[in-house]
Amino acid sequence: MAAGHTIDALGQFELHSVLGPVGASVGFSESTFMMVVSSALTLILLGVGMSAKAVVPGRLQALAEMLYDFVYKMCIEQIGEEGKKFFPFIFTLFMFILLGNLLGLLPFSFTYTSHIAVTFSLAALVIVLVTAVALAIHGWHFFSYFFPAGAPIALSPLIVTVEIISYLSRPVSLSIRLFANMVAGHVMFEVFASFIVMMAGAGVVGYLGGIGPLALNVILMGFELLVACLQAYVFAVLTCIYLHDAVHLH
Amino acid sequence: MRSLAALTGLGTVLLTSSAFAEEAKKGMPQLDFHNPLTISQIVWLAIIFTALYVLLSKWALPQVESVLAHRKQAIDGDLDAARGAKQAADGAIAELTEATKDAQAIARTEIASAVAGAKEAADAQAATLNAKLEAQLAAAETQIEAARASAVGALRQVASEATTVVVARLTGIHADAAAVDAAVGSVLAARAA
Numbered sequence: 001m002a003a004g005h006t007i008d009a010l011g012q013f014e015l016h017s018v019l020g021p022v023g024a025s026v027g028f029s030e031s032t033f034m035m036v037v038s039s040a041l042t043l044i045l046l047g048v049g050m051s052a053k054a055v056v057p058g059r060l061q062a063l064a065e066m067l068y069d070f071v072y073k074m075c076i077e078q079i080g081e082e083g084k085k086f087f088p089f090i091f092t093l094f095m096f097i098l099l100g101n102l103l104g105l106l107p108f109s110f111t112y113t114s115h116i117a118v119t120f121s122l123a124a125l126v127i128v129l130v131t132a133v134a135l136a137i138h139g140w141h142f143f144s145y146f147f148p149a150g151a152p153i154a155l156s157p158l159i160v161t162v163e164i165i166s167y168l169s170r171p172v173s174l175s176i177r178l179f180a181n182m183v184a185g186h187v188m189f190e191v192f193a194s195f196i197v198m199m200a201g202a203g204v205v206g207y208l209g210g211i212g213p214l215a216l217n218v219i220l221m222g223f224e225l226l227v228a229c230l231q232a233y234v235f236a237v238l239t240c241i242y243l244h245d246a247v248h249l250h
Numbered sequence: 251m252r253s254l255a256a257l258t259g260l261g262t263v264l265l266t267s268s269a270f271a272e273e274a275k276k277g278m279p280q281l282d283f284h285n286p287l288t289i290s291q292i293v294w295l296a297i298i299f300t301a302l303y304v305l306l307s308k309w310a311l312p313q314v315e316s317v318l319a320h321r322k323q324a325i326d327g328d329l330d331a332a333r334g335a336k337q338a339a340d341g342a343i344a345e346l347t348e349a350t351k352d353a354q355a356i357a358r359t360e361i362a363s364a365v366a367g368a369k370e371a372a373d374a375q376a377a378t379l380n381a382k383l384e385a386q387l388a389a390a391e392t393q394i395e396a397a398r399a400s401a402v403g404a405l406r407q408v409a410s411e412a413t414t415v416v417v418a419r420l421t422g423i424h425a426d427a428a429a430v431d432a433a434v435g436s437v438l439a440a441r442a443a
Contacts, residue, residue: 014279015287027290035295039302046310053317055324061317068314088307095306096299112291115280121292125299183280 007194009187013114030110038099078240082247093122094236101182101228114182116175123175126239134246145249174238181231185224192217409434
């Protein structure tokens with residue numbers, strides 16, 4: 001009976017323009033819309049949460065302060081004292097990815113972090129920033145990063161090649177990690193959800209059989225919530241580690 | 251992470267199955283770079299991310315920072331005040347202990363001197379009383395001695411008279427007074443000896 005059905009697992013990632021002809025003319029898609037929503041939510045959280053300026057914080061203020069503290073500690077621990085300068089950038093990056101991942105889990109929503117164009121742009125931004133910081137602080141000395149002190153000169157062609165490749169692979173791994181995690185999770189959701197619908201087509205037995213994939217999807221949602229937070233953390237913490245390398249050169 | 255890899259693997263297997271024939275033809279929408287919306291995302295991302303960064307770094311984050319700094323200041327101030335109060339309390343306690351010790355020492359010396367004074371007064375009183383009693387005793391002894399002497403003198407006369415009467419009654423002879431007195435005197439002397 002399932003012959004007529006196909007599972008459209010990737011259709012959820014298709015982009016369509018929103019906001020009518022105006023949106024279409026400026027290429028404003030669901031993805032872009034969700035970026036605006038998550039940015040607005042970040043600003044609202046901080047703006048409304050901190051409006052009380054209470055010494056003893058309320059719930060919203062405590063949430064805002066916890067996020068601030070979490071990212072701030074991460075910056076200081078990973079980068080060192082210089083991390084203060086990069087804190088607003090890391091915070092922006094973390095909140096942008098975190099809310100992108102989390103909002104994407106809502107039904108009828110769109111996950112902009114499931115688009116390689118977005119994740120690679122972010123990763124490229126990170127790597128350009130890291131390289132710019134390293135060049136600004138160390139000048140030409142930065143290139144010694146590709147050849148560790150004390151290594152035999154004879155091996156230099158090999159070592160430098162490997163180091164340069166590993167440096168350039170950073171944005172690739174950074175972007176594909178986030179992209180692949182998000183895509184995999186959402187594909188699994190779609191597949192199991194399609195199973196439920198197909199099962200339901202088989203009558204009473206199907207209704208009972210549909211409980212299996214439904215339960216799996218419930219478990220998967222808990223898992224995806226973890227992945228959403230974890231991947232935002234991983235992206236931010238790796239950016240911090242790269243910045244540490246840029247500031248301290250090893 | 252390992253379970254994630256497993257999930258991705260399962261997803262790949264599913265995607266290559268017949269149910270996804272349609273997908274295989276179309277490919278991933280994320281890699282469809284002919285769609286202008288895919289590229290326009292990057293432009294919008296740049297605009298939105300920059301705007302978010304500027305708003306966060308200039309407006310939102312300084313607020314959090316000021317609140318956190320204010321709280322830290324308030325807590326530090328309170329701690330300082332508490333530390334000061336504790337120091338004052340410690341000083342007061344030390345003062346109190348010192349004063350108590352002093353007062354105890356003063357009280358002890360006063361008690362000792364009072365006891366000593368009372369004892370001295372009692373001794374003096376006892377001494378005068380003793381002296382008085384001694385004097386009375388001596389006077390009484392003198393009186394007794396005198397009384398005894400007079401009594402012993404009277405006894406000789408009574409004995410002489412009684413001897414005279416007894417002799418007269420028994421013999422009818424009126425005894426010589428001098429002889430009787432001598433005899434009585436010798437007997438008395440023998441008794442007294």
